[in-house]
Amino acid sequence: MNYMKRILFIPVVLLFVGCGEEALEISHNNPIKLYEFDVPSISSAEGGEYEINFEFPKSEALIITGQPENIWSIKDNILTLDLDFARDNSIEKAQFHIKIREGSEEDEYAIVTPKITAKIDDKIYNKLDIRLGPGNKAVFEQKIVYSVPMSPLMLWVIIIGILLLLAAITYLLLRKMEVIGPKTFKMGRLSFLSDVAPVPSVELAKLENLSLQKYYSDLEGIILVPMDRLNSKRRKMRMANMKISNSDLKIKISNGTHNEILFGNTILYHMDRLEIETVNKEKIVIEYTNSKNPRI
Numbered sequence: 092m093n094y095m096k097r098i099l100f101i102p103v104v105l106l107f108v109g110c111g112e113e114a115l116e117i118s119h120n121n122p123i124k125l126y127e128f129d130v131p132s133i134s135s136a137e138g139g140e141y142e143i144n145f146e147f148p149k150s151e152a153l154i155i156t157g158q159p160e161n162i163w164s165i166k167d168n169i170l171t172l173d174l175d176f177a178r179d180n181s182i183e184k185a186q187f188h189i190k191i192r193e194g195s196e197e198d199e200y201a202i203v204t205p206k207i208t209a210k211i212d213d214k215i216y217n218k219l220d221i222r223l224g225p226g227n228k229a230v231f232e233q234k235i236v237y238s239v240p241m242s243p244l245m246l247w248v249i250i251i252g253i254l255l256l257l258a259a260i261t262y263l264l265l266r267k268m269e270v271i272g273p274k275t276f277k278m279g280r281l282s283f284l285s286d287v288a289p290v291p292s293v294e295l296a297k298l299e300n301l302s303l304q305k306y307y308s309d310l311e312g313i314i315l316v317p318m319d320r321l322n323s324k325r326r327k328m329r330m331a332n333m334k335i336s337n338s339d340l341k342i343k344i345s346n347g348t349h350n351e352i353l354f355g356n357t358i359l360y361h362m363d364r365l366e367i368e369t370v371n372k373e374k375i376v377i378e379y380t381n382s383k384n385p386r387i
Contacts, residue, residue, distance in 0.1 A: 114199075118238040122156065122190040125202070126230050130162070130177045130185050139212050141174035145187075145205040152195040153202065153235070158186040170205075191237050204231040274317040275299050277329040279359075279381040281315075283307075287375065295331060303377070309369040312337025320358065323387040330384055331359045341368040346386050360386035 117123070131143075146169045147155050157163030157170045162177045162185060164170075172185060189202065208215055265271045276295035283291060288306045295301060295315070303310040318332040334356045335342065342353040343366045351357075359379040363386065367375045 114234045114236050116236045117191055120191055120193045122188040124186055125189045126187040128185055130172070130183055131174060132178065142210045143172045143174065144208045144210060145170045145172070146208070147205045148203045150200070152192055152200050154190050154192055156188050158188055191235065195237060197237055197239050200235045200237060202231050202233055202235065274329065276317045276331060278383060279331050279379065282378045282380065284376040284378060307375055309371065309373060310340070310367060310375065313340070322384060328384060331379065331381070333357050333359055339370045342366070349386060360384055362386070
């Protein structure tokens with residue numbers, strides 16, 4: 092039977108494939124090429140339908156398929172190679188691909204060598220001795236170390252989380268630099284020289300504003316807010332701008348030889364002394380100090 096002799100060289104063809112590595116590390120569920128071999132050629136002049144079956148052990152986690160798909164048929168755990176179809180379509184190479192089923196647990200999985208049988212006209216020919224050599228067996232005796240891939244949803248959650256974290260850090264840095272958000276006083280101090288105030292002085296450095304009514308109930312309508320202006324050296328500087336909206340108050344500012352009656356808003360300078368007369372004729376004295384911003 093000449094057609095039997097043509098299938099007997101299958102073991103020789105399989106021996107052309109090299110050994111695999113000891114273990115495959117996989118962290119996805121896509122198929123990868125496991126094994127490739129030459130498709131045995133058969134003569135069209137000889138009758139009968141030729142096929143080779145590769146029976147792999149059943150596995151809940153491993154899925155083994157053949158490529159190209161049109162020369163293979165799969166039933167349960169048996170892959171059948173159609174030699175007639177391969178011959179008629181000039182297909183010379185066949186492959187096994189393997190993948191991990193989605194939902195499988197992280198573990199180490201053994202591939203296991205398949206049982207190989209030949210059929211002619213759908214009948215098993217038991218006299219064929221089809222075996223894999225040690226080098227080829229090594230490919231099927233590899234172990235797959237599987238780690239569960241990250242789901243797209245989890246990946247997007249991590250990406251969005253990182254972006255939010257970067258946005259928060261950027262915001263805090265810009266806020267600290269006061270590029271965005273409300274400004275604060277960089278420095279300065281108010282000293283309350285009248286005994287009515289609950290505290291002797293207050294630091295302005297980190298405040299966004301300060302109302303004098305908080306310390307003197309009669310000083311309604313006077314508030315200090317930070318403002319950027321050029322100082323005497325033509326450098327931009329954060330200054331204390333005193334806004335006055337209460338016309339019933341009489342306010343005098345003095346600093347050395349400088350004396351001024353205030354009728355509206357003003358910038359405070361180092362050692363400016365405020366003398367404020369309330370509607371009740373009570374006098375309140377407050378001093379502003381900021382050595383970085385002297386009055387020239």
